[in-house]
Amino acid sequence: MENTIAQFQIIPLQYYILFCSALFSIGVIGVLAKRNALVIFMSVELMLNSANLLLTAFSAYRNDPAGQIFVFFIMVVAAAEVAIGLGLLVVVYRSTHSIDINMLNRLKW
């Protein structure tokens, strides 16, 4: 009886897909619409997090631990990526005194 009630009140998986797609789209808009490199980094974090949440949702609904392990490794890579990315940002700021990504076209030769 408890079990059937719990099954009836379960959150549909579609809701998670909708929510994560919306979050991912907001991240994409941020990357496209902003010129501040820091805000672009934050938008990339939003996209990573929406993918993480969707992987966790599928993993929990399918009862498969591989998805959650994968999310753990994504978090590992994201932490390393942010450390390196912000280090690069500091270097760019030191040489150009701006984090406007339009300034980075001088990387062309």
Added chain:
Amino acid sequence: MFSTYLFFFLSTVALISAVMVLLSKKPIHGVLYLTLTFFTLAGHYILLNAQFLAVVHIIVYAGAIMVLFLFTVMLLNLNIEGEFQKSTLMKFVAAIAGGMLFLVLIGTLKSFDVATVGNPELTQIGLVKNLGKTLYSEYLMPFELSSILFLSAMVGAVMLGKTTKK
């Protein structure tokens, strides 16, 4: 019923704060809104009964990554209001492109029937004990390799941050 209300509340707060990340003029406000988004996502993880990931998410994102962002904003004194902006046309085009992406994702998944098979509130896989067993048996090799990744990232960050003396 309660978990459904909680889901809608957390989703609404997460989406609003994610939009505010983009709309905020000062970068530091954006960072704080992003922290709010991360906390609501941790709530989502708990809702999915993935306690281990919720704790790791709070430690890694709200603890480590946000501190890195805040330090960068404060050290470089980047907290200047709207100093460079893309043109209104470019912003409009970006919003249209992102909205189209959202519609395509929704349209694709609409025709695809996702059967809700399990009950996330009854699964035990997200608990530290079960996830740890899987991590240290099946996925031991990637786990050890990630330490090498961290080491190389640390060396790289130190190399980048070092000022060369001439």
